[in-house]
Amino acid sequence: MNKRKVTLAAAAAGVLTGATGLSLLAMPAGAGQPPSLPPVAPETLVEQVLTSEPGAFGGTIEVDNKLGLPAIAEIPQLADGKHSGRVWTDGNGKMRLALPNGQSEQTIVDDGTTTWVWNSADNEVTKSERRADKPDAEPDAKAADPATAAKEIVGLTKEFSDISVDGTARVANRAAYELVLTPKASEKTLVREVRIAVDAELKMPLRVAVLTNGTAEPAGTVGFTEINVGPQDAKLFEFTPPANAEVTTPEAKEREGREKRPEAGVEQALRGEDPQVFGTGWDTVLGARIPTEAMTQVPAEAQGLVDRFTKEVSGSWGSGKLFTTKVATVLIADDGRVVAGAVPEQVLFDTIGQVK
Amino acid sequence: MITRQLGSEVRWMLRRPRTLIGLFGLVLVPIVISFGIWTADGDGGGPGIAAILRGNGMVVPIFTLFLSLNLLLPLVASIWAADGLAGEAQHGTLRGLLVAPVSRVRLLFVKLFGLTAMSLFAVTLMAVVGIIAGTAFLGNDGMMTLSGTTLTTAEGLLRIAFFVVLVTFQMVAVGAVALAVSATTEHPLVVQAATMTSIIVFQVLGQFSSLDWLHPFLITTGFPGLVDVMRDPIPFDQISDSTLLAGCYLLIGTGLAAIRLVTKDS
Known part of the structure; x- marks a missing residue:
């Protein structure tokens, strides 16, 4: 009889351990106590x-x-x-x-x-x-x-x-x-x-x-x-390409897939040979001009994607699309001018006139 | 004494026709997969391991087990767990075992051992057939990993062995919970239905991102992470998380089964 109780207690302990383990696994790892370090300037x-x-x-x-x-x-x-x-x-x-x-x-x-x-x-x-x-x-x-x-x-x-x-x-x-x-x-x-x-x-x-x-x-x-x-x-x-994998170069890939990516134009323009830089520090704005042919190359469904994530804006500088994230804003004018920065949209409206 | 009990348990399990049919079905999986990839046109591609199967026969056992872990292996584990206690109760043989001067905890461990041994056997069998079928249909040039590196055949076999152990453990965890259900009923079908329903419901729940607080509790959440065995070098975080998760299920299942068996009237 006593042995039965011991067995039951052990089994219940096993169930409890399992359940506790589950909740421990589910808990996000805590950051722990911050260490104490000598002060530094x-x-x-x-x-x-x-x-x-x-x-x-x-x-x-x-x-x-x-x-x-x-x-x-x-x-x-x-x-x-x-x-x-x-x-x-x-x-x-x-x-x-x-x-x-x-x-x-x-x-x-x-x-x-x-x-x-x-x-x-x-x-x-x-x-x-x-x-x-x-x-x-x-x-x-x-x-x-x-x-x-x-x-x-x-x-x-x-x-x-x-x-x-x-x-x-x-x-x-x-x-x-x-x-x-x-x-x-x-x-x-x-x-x-x-x-x-x-x-x-x-x-x-x-x-x-x-x-x-x-x-x-x-x-x-x-x-x-x-x-x-x-x-x-x-x-x-070290890297050895696997025996049956296809090996290509970035140039070849670009030829195939360039026009499929609507953001490539913007990315390339801003990353290009010499993006124009306005301002200094945190409110630096990068400006560039996308070639007109790249603007018109965007296929219809990609255009739909662009429209979904952007907002139509206009002002004394012209009109265009505004793309906002929490830390950065990108303004693409309809004539191909692009400005971007970690700044509120007003700064972009003020800057876009200077893009050559 | 105990070895004789363990041996006879496994012999009993192997003698059941449905066990043999189940094993035969499991063995067909890697063969069908290898044959399918061999005949399929196109240059491969696709999500996960499926993309690297072409010309890479050593991956077939991993891919097969990874696929089967979602439904097939839990099903087989639940059948064995159902036969173990509910099946014996249905045939009236469990009563004999319960009144026998053998500890009921020992009875449970014999059942759990049978489940583990058969799971390991089934998974190993699938892996071996997978290696053979994969090599025959798709060729064997070492094992290409998801990271694009190529392992030697020996290293590949080591990975397969490691994966077999991981998958068996997951299967035993599912089986242990099924054993707990099995201890409460005389109808083996109830055990299978309950286990499979849970696995399927868990997988459906896993699809809803609004329920993500629940996901870490579901054993099925741990299944996809085991694919890390095919990365090089192996990241162990997800693998250990999945294994710990399964370990918790194993403890809960075994504990509940023990409580039920000990309190059961004979």
Whole structure:
């Protein structure tokens, strides 16, 4: 009889353990207690971030995106929601990125001379040689690494911001300082502040969060959820195309698919040889002119997509379409002028007249 | 004593005609998939692992098990769990076992062992047939992963073995919950219906993003993450989450079954 009670108690304990385990698994991982670190002057920290050499590391990056961008088929990782990827770098320009997309995967390997982009969904490898005149063949891949992205933000905006250190945080199980860049009052920008978690030991940015006016939650966060610092397996930075995969070059791909992407015109115009830059600091506006033939090439269904995400606007400068996200605004005039920036729409209306 | 009980349990399970028919059906899956991909035109493409099947026979076992985990394997596990207790109750043989001077907990563990052994056997059988069929129809040039790297055949076999263990564990977790249901009824069909309905309802619930607070509790949420075995290097976060989730189900199922068996009148 007693034995029966013991058995029942053990079984009930098993059920309880299982149920508790389920709820523990369902709970989001807590940030944990912020570590206590010696105080550091904001200026010193900025200097250290800019001069830090992260060296070799591997880790998992999570992007939490609430920007309100439309989902673009080629870069599903940009759509709203949480996305994660893995990154490895040897600290000398070789790197590997693994971006899962559902059950498929995109792998980007830069072995120092060649950039390979592998997409499991279409069994295709895109190979681009690093040329002397274009040292950065894959700027997108570089920007995905929060350490590099944060360094660039700090470098570009430090003189236009009030800089402070706002406590500490634990990111990817490492102690970090929270460096906060607040745009100066004179800056006409949508951004309220940018918080960068800087590793206390390596001075390498571990997480970047962008907060916009009027919201408490960050509009976007990019950060490591896991990182191991130190030399990485050299094999990760090599890529051999699988035997039965199709190998193409970006040029060939562009010839096939250019006109299918309505945003390509805008993107290309702004990224082109010399986009026109107006203003400085946070309210910098980029301007460009899309060639007229590119404007008319957009097929009907793509036009519908553009219309869905944009708003018709007009003013003394003319008329066009306005595309708004929480941190950036893009204005495309009907005559092909484009301006974009992390600014409210009024700044764009004021600037677009200057586009040549 | 205990080994004899375990052995006879597995022998009993293997002797049931429906077990053999079930195993035969399971084995057909990798063959049909390999044949289908072999005859299909086009240059492959598609979502997930299906896209890398062409010319990549070593992936067939992984793909087969990954597909079967959604319905087929839970169905088979529920059949075995149903036969284990409800089936015996229906034939009147459970009464004999309950009054016998054998601990009822031990009886449950014998049933759970039978379930585990048969699950491992079925999954391994599918994997082996998958390797053979995949190699025969699609060729074997090492194993190409979702990350675009090519593993040697030995490394590929290791991945398959790892996947077999992971899938078996998920199957046993489903089976343990089915055993708990099985302990409450005399009708094996009720057990199968209850298990399969739950699995299907879980999968439907998993589609609604408005219910995302519920998703971490559903065992089916853990299934897709197992595909990470085919990435290189393997990210273990999702795999360990799925396995822990299944472990919780295993504990709950076994516990409930034990409570029911111990309190059951003989």
